Amino acid sequence: xxxxxxxxxxxxxxxxxxxxxxxxxxxxxxxxxxxxxxxxxxxxxxxxxxxxxxxxxxxxxxxxxxxxxxxxxxxxxxxxxxxxxxxxxxxxxxxxxxxxxxxxxxxxxxxxxxxxxxxxxxxxxxxxxxxxxxxxxxxxxxxxxxxxxxxxxxxxxxxxxxxxxxxxxxxxxxxxxxxxxxxxxxxxxxxxxxxxxxxxxxxxxxxxxxxxxxxxxxxxxxxxxxxxxxx
Amino acid sequence: xxxxxxxxxxxxxxxxxxxxxxxxxxxxxxxxxxxxxxxxxxxxxxxxxxxxxxxxxxxxxxxxxxxxxxxxxxxxxxxxxxxxxxxxxxxxxxxxxxxxxxxxxxxxxxxxxxxxxxxxxxxxxxxxxxxxxxxxxxxxxxxxxxxxxxxxxxxxxxxxxxxxxxxxxxxxxxxxxxxxxxxxxxxxxxxxxxxxxxxxxxxxxxxxxxxxxxxxxxxxxxxxxxxxxxxxxxxxxxxxxxxxxxxxxxxxxxxxxxxxxxxxxx
Numbered sequence: 460x461x462x463x464x465x466x467x468x469x470x471x472x473x474x475x476x477x478x479x480x481x482x483x484x485x486x487x488x489x490x491x492x493x494x495x496x497x498x499x500x501x502x503x504x505x506x507x508x509x510x511x512x513x514x515x516x517x518x519x520x521x522x523x524x525x526x527x528x529x530x531x532x533x534x535x536x537x538x539x540x541x542x543x544x545x546x547x548x549x550x551x552x553x554x555x556x557x558x559x560x561x562x563x564x565x566x567x568x569x570x571x572x573x574x575x576x577x578x579x580x581x582x583x584x585x586x587x588x589x590x591x592x593x594x595x596x597x598x599x600x601x602x603x604x605x606x607x608x609x610x611x612x613x614x615x616x617x618x619x620x621x622x623x624x625x626x627x628x629x630x631x632x633x634x635x636x637x638x639x640x641x642x643x644x645x646x647x648x649x650x651x652x653x654x655x656x657x658x659x660x661x662x663x664x665x666x667x668x669x670x671x672x673x674x675x676x677x678x679x680x681x682x683x684x685x686x687x688x689x690x
Numbered sequence: 691x692x693x694x695x696x697x698x699x700x701x702x703x704x705x706x707x708x709x710x711x712x713x714x715x716x717x718x719x720x721x722x723x724x725x726x727x728x729x730x731x732x733x734x735x736x737x738x739x740x741x742x743x744x745x746x747x748x749x750x751x752x753x754x755x756x757x758x759x760x761x762x763x764x765x766x767x768x769x770x771x772x773x774x775x776x777x778x779x780x781x782x783x784x785x786x787x788x789x790x791x792x793x794x795x796x797x798x799x800x801x802x803x804x805x806x807x808x809x810x811x812x813x814x815x816x817x818x819x820x821x822x823x824x825x826x827x828x829x830x831x832x833x834x835x836x837x838x839x840x841x842x843x844x845x846x847x848x849x850x851x852x853x854x855x856x857x858x859x860x861x862x863x864x865x866x867x868x869x870x871x872x873x874x875x876x877x878x879x880x881x882x883x884x885x886x887x888x889x890x891x892x893x894x895x896x897x898x899x900x901x902x903x904x905x906x907x908x909x910x911x912x913x914x915x916x917x918x919x920x921x922x923x924x925x926x927x928x929x930x931x932x933x934x935x936x937x938x939x940x941x942x943x944x945x946x947x948x949x950x951x952x953x954x955x956x
Contacts, residue, residue, distance in 0.1 A: 484776065484830065484831050485743050485831055485833070486743075486778050486779065486831050487776070499730075501776070501830075502776075503776040503777075505775070505779050508779075526776075528772075528774065528776075530730070530747075530749065530826070530828060531749065532730055532732065532733035532734075532749025532751050532826055533730055533733075533749075534732055536753075536865050537751035537753065537824055537826075540826060541785070574774065576774060576776050576830075578730055579729075579731055579732060580732065581732075
């Protein structure tokens with residue numbers, strides 16, 4: 460079976476170059492940047508702090524609140540400032556991706572805010588946002604059972620691929636594109652998975668395997684950046 | 691971050707009586723300014739400005755729209771600002787609050803009224819098609835003086851901007867593809883300088899702590915000694931002498947800033 464040729468010359472299972480930086484927003488309790496190819500996400504953590512409004516307090520444990528914001532000039536056609544339905548869904552998706560590794564029992568009635576700003580978008584912004592947010596939470600000293608790492612996997616025609624670009628998300632040949640963002644913990648648990656396209660269960664199992672290898676590499680970069688910030 | 695304490699407020703004022711500030715600056719001295727351009731590749735132009743620990747980013751996006759009837763041969767211009775909760779524990783989520791609205795409006799007026807942007811140079815076909823230039827500002831870290839930082843980031847992002855390509859058959863913009871053509875800008879660089887009255891002293895470039903104790907502030911957009919926009923903010927009054935003192939500081943402070951930033955804004 461002929462493999463799809465990627466316009467930037469990458470192999471099917473090859474990610475774009477990525478980089479990480481921790482401690483970029485002095486006001487925040489924790490902050491980090493994740494760049495993956497042409498996508499740049501910045502995350503800042505504030506808290507744990509008292510939850511307002513009061514009626515949203517959880518007396519059992521702390522609350523995680525995520526806020527994803529796509530910069531108006533991060534995309535080709537200007538995005539209107541403010542929250543749309545996509546961003547509202549992503550707030551929740553990101554919260555779900557992070558919650559399984561957080562230990563919030565020690566923070567009853569408190570809230571931890573995670574703000575994510577997309578500075579430059581070339582697909583995979585939620586994954587870059589999750590990678591940055593996980594580092595920012597660790598940087599803020601929030602107790603975590605393990606890290607989470609996220610990658611946009613997928614399929615172009617019949618070829619399973621990693622880390623699609625915006626251009627690749629619009630691939631028009633054969634079976635077209637399938638986007639599968641996946642977030643995994645260091646021990647390989649899945650905390651977030653979405654899919655948009657067409658794929659068989661068998662292929663999807665292979666995609667998960669690819670994503671697992673990719674998130675291991677991402678985890679290494681996250682850990683390295685956190686260590687650098689602590690030195 | 692807590693509000694600045696009463697004790698700190700008193701010490702700021704006491705120091706200023708001897709023309710001293712916590713960070714060793716004179717009353718009319720700016721903090722160190724750092725500038726980066728081209729920080730977001732999908733924007734027609736973009737810039738990051740740091741003044742001390744304060745950081746602001748600005749980006750330019752352009753589109754083709756129908757002109758307003760009363761300015762059929764002129765392009766449109768719009769400035770927005772978001773004071774991101776990412777940038778300060780004091781900023782809340784939700785629709786823009788007054789400070790963000792004031793920020794965008796003061797920056798907008800400074801840029802619009804100065805003659806910096808040639809609106810007629812944005813006309814493609816009179817009465818039919820003109821360029822709209824959007825300048826969007828995001829605060830990244832607030833340690834005071836977001837206003838001057840925002841105006842500067844907007845100016846530098848506009849200087850950095852190139853027109854996008856247009857598909858000649860459909861007349862539509864080919865986003866992501868750029869020409870070499872720059873925005874029609876003049877040398878009237880409308881830098882904004884905010885003068886703050888703290889006790890009986892006038893200072894520039896306040897830190898967040900200093901902003902907490904100021905009595906009133908006046909933001910002045912000017913270029914080469916010509917003032918083109920002004921905003922007095924906060925509820926205390928200024929004496930005529932104090933306003934004179936501020937007006938006398940406009941040109942020398944602008945010149946000082948211009949010297950520091952010349953390579954980015956010329």
